[in-house]
Amino acid sequence: MAANHSTAKRETLNLRVKPEDRELIARAAQLLGKTRTEFLLEAGRRAAQDALLDRALFNVGPENYARFVERLDAPSAPNEKLRRMMTTKAPWD
Incomplete structure (x- = not known):
């Protein structure tokens, strides 16, 4: 039986972080x-x-x-979505 989150005991975990890491996490x-x-x-x-x-x-x-290795080694079937993805210029290029 899974523990009920509202009644499950909680423990404290303390962390020491640099102020800039704390701010990054907070943002x-x-x-x-x-x-x-x-x-x-x-x-x-x-x-x-x-x-x-x-x-x-x-x-x-x-x-x-x-059978697993055979499937890994087999060439992929033609796929229009994959072809389009591979021929479309990346937005960051």
């Missing part, structure tokens, strides 16, 4: 309509999940692995 949080705490928790949670997922190991049998 970004305000832009997104969040508190600094919400902004930092969301960013920290996302970074933690990414770090853990980057190290996830998938065990598959030899047949499934061979």
